[in-house]
Amino acid sequence: MRGRARDGDEQRFLDITGEIGPELLRYFQRRIGSDAPDLVAEVMVTVWRKRALLPLEHEHARMWCFGIARNLLRNYSRGEQRRSELSRALRATVSVTDVELDSEEAVAIRDLIYQLGPDLAEVVTLTHWEGFSLAEIARLQGVPAATVRGRYRRARLALLAALSTDVAPTLL
Amino acid sequence: MTQDKDHPAGTDRELGALLARGARPTTEATTEVRDQLAEMAAAIVSTNQARSRRRAGLISVIVAPILVLGVAGTAYAVTNIDWSQLWHNTPEWAEWAQDPDATVHYALPGGGTCELRLGEVVYSPDPNRPADVAADPRAEQAARDFLRTADLLTVADVDAMITAMRDKDENWAQADDGTAVPFGYGTDNYNADVEYNMAVKQAIQVAVTDHVESMGIPSTGLGFQSQEQCTGADQ
Structure with a gap:
């Protein structure tokens, strides 16, 4: 068991999600389109909940987050209610800037x-x-x-x- | 294998060009997008902290979820706990469990296996709760949808729950003289199968609650039932 301070975990969570957030958004957009912001929010919630297990080494942490994204994608079903308040602003931005043709x-x-x-x-x-x-x-x-x-x-x-x-x- | 062969995206340009035309459009990582992602992360942290404070301060006045450990009040001998009482095994599934919202299967550390059924989601907030504790009936449907669609054992963090349970042992049995006897990790009465089984149920409860609250819906008054049948558990 690792004994990192809670504030340290919080900062690492903010650092890693800030860095790979755009990558995660594109990962989901390429595969599922408009529900992508909600899946990103779900990844972040899961990473936060499991932050005590976030690998210390940066590249491992990045891949660990993508592993969570991959699992969520495998369980994703279109049409499921996923309209999270967390992703409301991002959803609006994405829908304005992207034309899904x-x-x-x-x-x-x-x-x-x-x-x-x-x-x-x-x-x-x-x-x-x-x-x-x-x-x-x-x-x-x-x-x-x-x-x-x-x-x-x-x-x-x-x-x-x-x-x-x-x-x-x-x-x- | 050479470095290039491990990174075929850099060399297999013909296939790469084809696949690039099959991807849906993506969003450029503008400052606005980055800011919104950062705000999303910050909101998750602050929501979690606010929820922790709320739970700590209002535990006695908020209706607790129905999914509980099921151990308080059960009589055990101090030195020879009859774990069979804890597994709640009955030959029949409860009526609600015959049409559950979710069914999960998992293995116990000792080699036994369990089938856990979850359902009977209810929304029943305490009408006398403090005015600043929000409740929303949408929590019921959100929880039910989550139970029905999520891969619960993927999203539920059982290992983290075990760590949390060991940090703060709230598992106790009642001795013959009425005293509370802890049976968590590190005690003479520790039972790894019991610990794991409880951790699965609590981790699922946390996952459901987190999911509902991540949608901006308070989980106040939310509850659901669980029933498991285990074989080969350490009793």
Whole structure:
């Protein structure tokens, strides 16, 4: 058990959420769109509740927060009542600054990604949308790095193969 | 594996370009967005602190949640606690538990397993509570929705609850002479299965309360029932 002062925990919570808040917002926006601010609020509430377990090393703390985000995303169901007071201001800002127009191509690409299955889809999106290394993704998924490398290879092959079919979007 | 192979986003540009066109639009991290995120974090801290003060000061006048430890008043022998009384195992689920809002399964430290059912959410604030203690009937639906949709064992922090329980042992049994006998961690009567089982239920209660309050709804008067059936518990 670590014996950090409560004020120290509070400052670390504010530091880490201040730093990765924008990253978390984009992480959820890319995947679920307009409910993203509410999911960010839920991550922050969970991080605060579990702050005693927040890793001391910065990069580990960052990945730990993304692990919470990942778990919340897996339990996310669209349409559920998530209108948190905490996220009201951010929701308003996001809805003003972002126009959620999905092109047919974007929808088709996401369909391709979803068809990979959750594990492979997560590897390619965390790699190319968030810029995570395969080693970091391995920690998030709780599997050996070799497994993630294999998942990336399979996902890549499947996506490139799908692109050669008539129904897939073409690379411009 | 080389560094580049561990970061394919930097080298696999063809796939990266395709995937980038599949992502939904995102918000730039402007000063306004950063400020709002910081305010969100600060609000979480201040809400938590205010809630702690409220709980500490008003415990006797706010209707407590129905989900309680279920140990107070139960008679135990001081040196040989009959833990079977604590597990509340009955062959039948209560009527409400036959259609619960949530069901979770977990393993006990000793290898036993439990099925815990939660439901019968009620909103029943004390009408005589102090005027500055807010209550909101929306708490009932918010809690019910959370129980029905959340992965409770993911959001409930059982380890932190165990730590908190060990810091302040409020678990006691009544001896034959009527005295209160603690049975928490570090006592002769410590039982890891009992501790874990109580921690699961309390951690879920905290998670529900935190969720409701994170939506800006006070949890005053909120309660729900739980019933578990465990097999292989250390008795």
